[in-house]
Amino acid sequence: MSMLLSMQNLSKAFGGLEVVRELSFDVPERTATALIGPNGAGKTTVFNLISGVYPVTSGSIRFRGSDIVNLPSRYRIKRGIARSFQNIRLIPRLSVIDNLLIGQHVTLTRPFDVMRPFRLVRDHEWICAAKAELSAFGLGQYADEPVGLLPYGIRKRVDLIRATLSSPSVLMLDEPAAGLNASETRELHSHLDTLKERGVTLLVIEHDMQFIRSVCEKIVVLNFGCKIAEGSFDQVRTDEQVREAYLGAEQAA
Ligand SMILES: Nc1ncnc2c1ncn2[C@@H]1O[C@H](COP(=O)(O)OP(=O)(O)OP(=O)(O)O)[C@@H](O)[C@H]1O
Ligand SMILES: [Mg+2]
Structure with missing residues (x-):
C-alpha cells in the first residue's frame, strides 16, 4: 500500500509551548485515516502543518515521496492537498x-x-x-x-x-460530524463514501467514535502532541495508554 502522506518527527512549538512532538505517521493512499485525541492534543495543529498554515519547527512532511515543508500553502493545494476547517469558511x-x-x-x-x-x-x-x-x-x-x-x-x-x-488527492476534515444530527451524520457518511469510491484519501479529525469506526480504516491517537497509539479501531480502543488519556481528559473536564 503506498503512502500518500508521511510525517516524520514532526514538531511544532508556539514560543516555549511544544504542541506537536516528534510525530511520525503515514496516511495510506485511498483509505481514510483518523487523527483522534483529547481536546488540545494538537490535532488541528497537525492539519495546519500539513496544509502549510504554520511552518514546522522541525521534521518533514512527505507528499507522494517529496518533502513539502518548504512549499507555500497555495502550492500544496495545487498538488492536491485539500482541507475543510473546524469552523465553516463560507460567505x-x-x-x-x-x-x-x-x-x-x-x-x-x-x-x-x-x-x-x-x-x-x-x-x-x-x-x-x-x-x-x-x-x-x-x-x-x-x-x-x-x-x-x-x-x-x-x-x-x-x-x-x-x-x-x-479533485484533490487527499482531503483533511476537521471535525466534520460536529454539530450534525443523526440524519445529517448519515448523509455526511454517504458523501464521504462516495469520495472514497472516487479514490480520494481522507484524513479525519473527529470526536464521534461511532463515526470514526465506520469511516476510517486506520486510527492515529495523539495526546499532548505525541502519538500514543496507532492501528485499527479495535486495536486503539483497547490500548491502555489511550484509555488513560481519555479518562484523564474526562477527569480534567
Ligand atoms: N496559533 C497558536 N498559538 C499558540 N498556541 C496555539 C496555537 N494554535 C494552537 N495552539 C495550542 O496548541 C495546543 C493544541 O491545539 P490544537 O488546536 O491543535 O488542538 P486540538 O487537538 O485540535 O483540540 P480540539 O479537539 O479542542 O480541537 C493547544 O494548547 C492550543 O492552545
Ligand atoms: Mg481542533
Missing part, C-alpha cells in the same frame, strides 16, 4: 454556487488574477462543474440559495464540495 450572504466558485478561483489562479474582473470567477465551465457536483450529491436545488439560510448540515456538505471541486 453567508453569497449563494452556494458563488461560494463554490470563489473556492475554485482561489485554488486555480495565480495571486494577481484575484485582481481581475469577476468574469473569470463566472467562467461557464466552472459553473457547470460546480452545479454538476452539487447535483451528484443531491444538493442541486440549493445552488442559488444564500448559504446563510441553509441548515447547518447542508452548509457543511457545501463546504465539503468546495474542498473537493478541484
Whole structure:
C-alpha cells in the first residue's frame, strides 16, 4: 500500500509551548485515516502543518515521496492537498454556487488574477462543474440559495464540495460530524463514501467514535502532541495508554 502522506518527527512549538512532538505517521493512499485525541492534543495543529498554515519547527512532511515543508500553502493545494476547517469558511450572504466558485478561483489562479474582473470567477465551465457536483450529491436545488439560510448540515456538505471541486488527492476534515444530527451524520457518511469510491484519501479529525469506526480504516491517537497509539479501531480502543488519556481528559473536564 503506498503512502500518500508521511510525517516524520514532526514538531511544532508556539514560543516555549511544544504542541506537536516528534510525530511520525503515514496516511495510506485511498483509505481514510483518523487523527483522534483529547481536546488540545494538537490535532488541528497537525492539519495546519500539513496544509502549510504554520511552518514546522522541525521534521518533514512527505507528499507522494517529496518533502513539502518548504512549499507555500497555495502550492500544496495545487498538488492536491485539500482541507475543510473546524469552523465553516463560507460567505453567508453569497449563494452556494458563488461560494463554490470563489473556492475554485482561489485554488486555480495565480495571486494577481484575484485582481481581475469577476468574469473569470463566472467562467461557464466552472459553473457547470460546480452545479454538476452539487447535483451528484443531491444538493442541486440549493445552488442559488444564500448559504446563510441553509441548515447547518447542508452548509457543511457545501463546504465539503468546495474542498473537493478541484479533485484533490487527499482531503483533511476537521471535525466534520460536529454539530450534525443523526440524519445529517448519515448523509455526511454517504458523501464521504462516495469520495472514497472516487479514490480520494481522507484524513479525519473527529470526536464521534461511532463515526470514526465506520469511516476510517486506520486510527492515529495523539495526546499532548505525541502519538500514543496507532492501528485499527479495535486495536486503539483497547490500548491502555489511550484509555488513560481519555479518562484523564474526562477527569480534567
Ligand atoms: N496559533 C497558536 N498559538 C499558540 N498556541 C496555539 C496555537 N494554535 C494552537 N495552539 C495550542 O496548541 C495546543 C493544541 O491545539 P490544537 O488546536 O491543535 O488542538 P486540538 O487537538 O485540535 O483540540 P480540539 O479537539 O479542542 O480541537 C493547544 O494548547 C492550543 O492552545
Ligand atoms: Mg481542533
